Amino acid sequence: xxxxxxxxxxxxxxxxxxxxxxxxxxxxxxxxxxxxxxxxxxxxxxxxxxxxxxxxxxxxxxxxxxxxxxxxxxxxxxxxxxxxxxxxxxxxxxxxxxxxxxxxxxxxxxxxxxxxxxxxxxxxxxxxxxxxxxxxxxxxxxxxxxxxxxxxxxxxxxxxxxxxxxxxxxxxxxxxxxxxxxxxxxxxxxxxxxxxxxxxxxxxxxxxxxxxxxxxxxxxxxxxxxxxxxxxxxxxxxxxxxxxxxxxxxxxxxxxxxxxxxxxxxxxxxxxxxxxxxxxxxxxxxxxxxxxxxxxxxxxxxxxxxxxxxxxxxxxxxxxxxxxxxxxxxxxxxxxxxxxxxxxxxxxxxxxxxxxxxxxxxxxxxxxxxxxxxxxxxxxxxxxxxxxxxxxxxxxxxxxxxxxxxxxxxxxxxxxxxxxxxxxxxxxxxxxxxxxxxxxxxxxxxxxxxxxxxxxxxxxxxxxxxxxxxxxxxxx
Ligand SMILES: NC(=O)C1=CN([C@@H]2O[C@H](COP(=O)(O)OP(=O)(O)OC[C@H]3O[C@@H](n4cnc5c(N)ncnc54)[C@H](O)[C@@H]3O)[C@@H](O)[C@H]2O)C=CC1
Ligand SMILES: O=C(O)CCC(=O)C(=O)O
Numbered sequence: 001x002x003x004x005x006x007x008x009x010x011x012x013x014x015x016x017x018x019x020x021x022x023x024x025x026x027x028x029x030x031x032x033x034x035x036x037x038x039x040x041x042x043x044x045x046x047x048x049x050x051x052x053x054x055x056x057x058x059x060x061x062x063x064x065x066x067x068x069x070x071x072x073x074x075x076x077x078x079x080x081x082x083x084x085x086x087x088x089x090x091x092x093x094x095x096x097x098x099x100x101x102x103x104x105x106x107x108x109x110x111x112x113x114x115x116x117x118x119x120x121x122x123x124x125x126x127x128x129x130x131x132x133x134x135x136x137x138x139x140x141x142x143x144x145x146x147x148x149x150x151x152x153x154x155x156x157x158x159x160x161x162x163x164x165x166x167x168x169x170x171x172x173x174x175x176x177x178x179x180x181x182x183x184x185x186x187x188x189x190x191x192x193x194x195x196x197x198x199x200x201x202x203x204x205x206x207x208x209x210x211x212x213x214x215x216x217x218x219x220x221x222x223x224x225x226x227x228x229x230x231x232x233x234x235x236x237x238x239x240x241x242x243x244x245x246x247x248x249x250x251x252x253x254x255x256x257x258x259x260x261x262x263x264x265x266x267x268x269x270x271x272x273x274x275x276x277x278x279x280x281x282x283x284x285x286x287x288x289x290x291x292x293x294x295x296x297x298x299x300x301x302x303x304x305x306x307x308x309x310x311x312x313x314x315x316x317x318x319x320x321x322x323x324x325x326x327x328x329x330x331x332x333x334x335x336x337x338x339x340x341x342x343x344x345x346x347x348x349x350x351x352x353x354x355x356x357x358x359x360x361x362x363x364x365x366x367x368x369x370x371x372x373x374x375x376x377x378x379x380x381x382x383x384x385x386x387x388x389x390x391x392x393x394x395x396x397x398x399x400x401x402x403x404x405x406x407x408x409x410x411x412x413x414x415x416x417x418x419x420x421x422x423x424x425x426x427x428x429x430x431x432x433x434x435x436x437x438x439x440x441x442x443x444x445x446x447x448x449x450x451x452x453x454x455x456x457x458x459x460x461x462x463x464x465x466x467x468x469x470x471x472x473x474x475x476x
Pocket of ligand 2: 115116117137138139140141163354357358
């Protein structure tokens with residue numbers, strides 16, 4: 001074997017991973033030969049390397065036909081185009097898969113792309129023997145067991161704000177719809193009833209919007225709400241600079257007692273489960289409104305039903321539920337949860353099928369952003385933007401840099417590993433090296449030069465022998 005000519009547009013790699021928390025599996029080293037006439041060399045659009053020159057090598061870790069990607073939940077076409085242009089094999093599904101089918105499918109893929117419905121639990125991930133990355137084509141990542149994914153070397157990416165504006169706009173629409181009881185009036189007209197009323201219908205100007213969670217979405221919403229003449233108060237765990245005239249309040253209770261409209265924009269966490277329950281609803285103003293477009297677990301729906309039946313809460317909008325079907329067309333009824341039938345009896349309750357981020361703009365942007373993160377990761381090992389791994393990147397290799405290989409070693413975060421790795425690399429020049437850790441897992445990247453291709457296998461096998469190893473990848 002010879003080192004690739006400088007004109008080569010591909011870079012080859014091997015990858016293997018130990019099973020979780022066990023010593024190295026059989027080192028099934030697979031060296032892939034360069035595809036003849038490899039014709040899909042998408043330039044790695046890498047905004048993280050502004051110094052990247054046009055003479056930079058376009059890295060490909062495998063002969064690209066070897067990369068298998070499973071995209072679930074109708075991920076936007078923009079992602080498919082980027083991934084297919086790389087030559088990866090992309091299997092696309094419109095819906096989430098039942099767990100058994102998911103387990104079967106995930107066994108053979110290197111990357112899986114999901115949205116909010118697919119639960120990547122430890123039970124599912126333990127079957128994913130080839131998995132190197134997960135793309136969450138959304139903001140929330142609570143559907144993935146992130147520490148477990150890291151422990152098996154699967155790097156998880158998301159899109160932290162591409163749909164934030166869409167959610168904020170939906171909430172603004174809902175505030176006005178609720179204030180004017182518009183969905184009830186519309187339903188009555190559809191049913192043939194003319195019901196012209198003004199009682200308990202309000203302008204939103206001068207009303208107080210209470211935002212729980214002043215992050216990407218909460219902050220966007222704050223600006224939009226002020227433009228409508230609303231007063232904005234917010235509660236967040238951390239001090240956050242207010243936009244416009246908004247004011248942070250010191251406690252959740254302080255927000256509950258003041259808000260005319262209360263809206264939730266917090267992540268799904270153990271601490272946010274039932275953040276709004278019977279006690280919090282009782283503290284809210286009589287005749288106030290609740291909006292939840294965060295996660296279904298954050299509001300106790302049973303308590304909300306009771307508070308709306310009593311008239312204490314005058315209206316609500318729910319975009320997310322503790323029970324959500326996996327696919328469009330599925331029925332939303334008591335077979336999912338008896339609570340659904342209770343919800344359906346309520347007036348001035350807007351129910352939407354988790355569409356907060358479902359706009360053309362958001363989905364296209366998310367598709368591009370996550371797909372590009374995946375390409376950078378697959379082709380160059382960059383974990384910039386990862387949510388469960390340390391963020392590590394090295395600049396790309398230049399075409400003239402012959403005989404350089406990139407070693408990526410994901411390992412358990414223990415004392416002495418760096419020394420062991422560097423002993424293995426000691427006969428070569430380490431041109432660049434970066435390493436960082438996140439909890440139990442560390443990620444090391446090193447570019448080493450003057451490596452003969454015949455030596456790669458032995459380097460690879462030596463790294464694989466380290467008991468700290470989670471995953472070794474060599475790009476060359
Ligand atoms: N309905 C939909 O389609 C969508 C729903 N979402 C959901 O919205 C959530 C929020 O999204 P972003 O604003 O982008 O998140 P973000 O991470 O930018 O902001 C979340 C904020 O909540 C705060 N927070 C966390 N725990 C809290 C607590 N217990 N009490 C008060 N504040 C707390 C954080 O400090 C942070 O400022 C996501 O995690 C996701 O679950 C996101 C996009 C679309
Ligand atoms: O659009 C989706 O599938 C999920 C949106 C969402 O909830 C998120 O981005 O966290």
